[in-house]
Amino acid sequence: MFGVSSLSLRGMTLREAVTSASEAEFDVFEFVPQVFGSIDTYTCRVRQELRGMFENFELVTIHSSDIELEKGVPADLTSEDALLREKSINKYLDYLELALDVGARMITFHPAPRDKIVTCTPDPVPYLEFAEIALEFIGTEDIYLGYEFFDVELIHTIGNPRFGLLFDAGHAASLFEGEATAGVLKLLDNALLATIEVHLHGVDFSGSGFKIDHVPFSRSRAIDCGQVFRLLTDTGFAGPLVFEIGIFEKNRASENLKHSIEARNEMLAKMEMS
């Protein structure tokens, strides 16, 4: 199942983004609500309307990156400030409620702001605490939850098949020196059992050798996305594979969509070859 992220479609209205993804024949739409407005703007009527619009997809997954509690204050489940942590939990539960209301069957969280995404969490308690609260919140609803990070052990500790890991192969590339494909494949192989969703984007080297991620596949010199895809198909991964291309580029939605379609077609061609 291939999907496109709303982050790539900044500048479009939500209706335009959904229509474009659907017309481009993506099975999956990754809905990042805050791209289109504050969560408070999703009234009951809007939620109902969205539920209808989302029926065109095999799966809608909500993603919660860069959530702010208020202007300039990022949500952080791992904050040492108890009040901020509590506010963050409540904010994330608002997203979970939205997911249930619009019929999304997956929701993934950045537990902390971007710079805190880690392979091994120094203190697992807040992650475990939120997982427990979120799992209780969903009850018997048909929805999967996940954290976008690389701490496989923590997912095993949560120990609930409804709670998994979102493996971002592009971010994984930044954990290794130089050309990162071999390292990423090893990390992914180890994470596969816990993985419910994969983010894929090209990663290139900047002039000074640093990695630049979220670039089109055609510019990906630091990771071979085709090999990542091959590992996923060889091992029977059935979850969504969402392209996050050009997400930092404002108003480049059509170009990003084009690159996402190209990426999908390249992966499909690999499937036919094997």
Ligand SMILES: [Zn+2]
């Ligand atoms: Zn990602």
